[in-house]
Amino acid sequence: MISVAMDGPVGAGKSSVARESAKKLGFIYVDTGALYRGVALYTVRKGVKDTDEDYAQKVEALLPEISVEIKIENGEQHIFLCGEDVSEEIRLPEISMAASGVSPIPAVREFLLELQRDIARKNNVLMDGRDIGTVVLPEAQVKIFITAKPEIRAKRRFEELVNKGVDTTFDQVLNDLNRRDYQDSHRAVSPLKMAEGAVLLDTSELNFEQSVESVVELVKKVL
Numbered sequence: 001m002i003s004v005a006m007d008g009p010v011g012a013g014k015s016s017v018a019r020e021s022a023k024k025l026g027f028i029y030v031d032t033g034a035l036y037r038g039v040a041l042y043t044v045r046k047g048v049k050d051t052d053e054d055y056a057q058k059v060e061a062l063l064p065e066i067s068v069e070i071k072i073e074n075g076e077q078h079i080f081l082c083g084e085d086v087s088e089e090i091r092l093p094e095i096s097m098a099a100s101g102v103s104p105i106p107a108v109r110e111f112l113l114e115l116q117r118d119i120a121r122k123n124n125v126l127m128d129g130r131d132i133g134t135v136v137l138p139e140a141q142v143k144i145f146i147t148a149k150p151e152i153r154a155k156r157r158f159e160e161l162v163n164k165g166v167d168t169t170f171d172q173v174l175n176d177l178n179r180r181d182y183q184d185s186h187r188a189v190s191p192l193k194m195a196e197g198a199v200l201l202d203t204s205e206l207n208f209e210q211s212v213e214s215v216v217e218l219v220k221k222v223l
Contacts, residue, residue, distance in 0.1 A: 002027070004219055005133035005140035010096070010180045011153030012146045013203055013211060014128040014153060018044040019077070020208075021215040022126040030070065030119055032129035032136065033099065034072050034079045037090035038068040040098035042081060050101035060107040068112070070119070092107060093161065093168060100180045103130070104187035126219075130184055133195030141200035141222045144215060152204050153177060 004027065008014050015031050022029035029114050043067075048058045056145040069080040102108050103125045116155075119125060129136065133143035145188065154174035161168050194200065199218055203211045 001121065002124045002142075002219075002223065003120045003137045003140040003196075004142040004144070004215075005126040005137045005195065006126065006144045006146055007130055007132050007134070007192065007195065007198070008128075008146040009130075009153065009184065011178075012148055013153075013156060013208070014146055016208065017146065017203070017211045017215060018126050018128040020212045021219070024212065024216050025121045025126065025127045025219055026124070028072070028119065028123040029077055030116065030125050030127040031077055032112070032116055032127060032132065034077070034090060035068050035070070035088075035115070036103045036108070037095050038081045038086060039063075039066060039077050039108055039112070040102045041086055041090050041095050042066050043102060044095065044098050050098065055101070056105050056107075059102055059105055063107060063111050066111075068115075070115075082136070091164070093166065093173075097176065097180070099213070100183045103184075104189050106189050109135075109189060109209050120177045126215075130192040131190035133198050134193060142219050143195045144201055144218060145194040145198045146201045146203060146211075146215075147155040148204040150174065150177060150181070150200060 006014055006018050019029045043059050043062060046062060052058060067082050070077050071080060078085050079090060113136060119136055120127065127137060133140060154170060154177050158170045158173040201214055
């Protein structure tokens with residue numbers, strides 16, 4: 001099986017580029033960030049806040065209650081939380097921030113790690129996240145670190161949220177993005193960084209189609 005690990009910061013276009021690239025390659029696309037968002041959504045619904053003094057302990061205590069699944073329906077990935085399709089709800093800004101809170105917790109990472117690896121063992125996959133090439137799939141045949149300038153990433157994310165009807169501003173999105181960048185790159189467990197042997201793909205000056213083509217060409221070199 002061929003594994004492609006794609007890492008990068010929020011708003012870099014990982015999900016959309018990875019999804020389309022996987023489709024062109026005939027691979028299974030796995031958005032690992034969606035799994036963390038599913039866990040985050042559950043904690044938010046339970047009233048657990050990252051400002052709580054015993055936040056990590058509260059989140060860990062909830063894990064036995066949580067079931068997160070990836071299902072492919074009509075060619076699209078859907079995330080099911082305890083049997084409920086939450087694919088849209090997990091994309092809300094407040095859930096994005098909550099996901100950044102739960103993701104550094106070792107118990108959460110261990111909870112989701114085997115699920116991610118099991119998918120890769122059974123399929124040709126293009127998996128995206130923040131520690132795929134460094135932790136989840138360190139033996140992946142292709143490792144890509146996709147990024148873009150913060151202002152470019154914020155603009156893309158802002159337009160995406162506006163199109164979904166979310167009431168926000170560019171400045172708010174940029175501030176959230178910078179805060180998540182700092183949290184993700186400075187966390188003690190599996191911080192966001194470029195994996196050894198990874199190819200850097202800066203999409204600041206590339207459109208969507210050019211970004212996809214770049215990824216497909218990198219993968220085809222090992223097929």
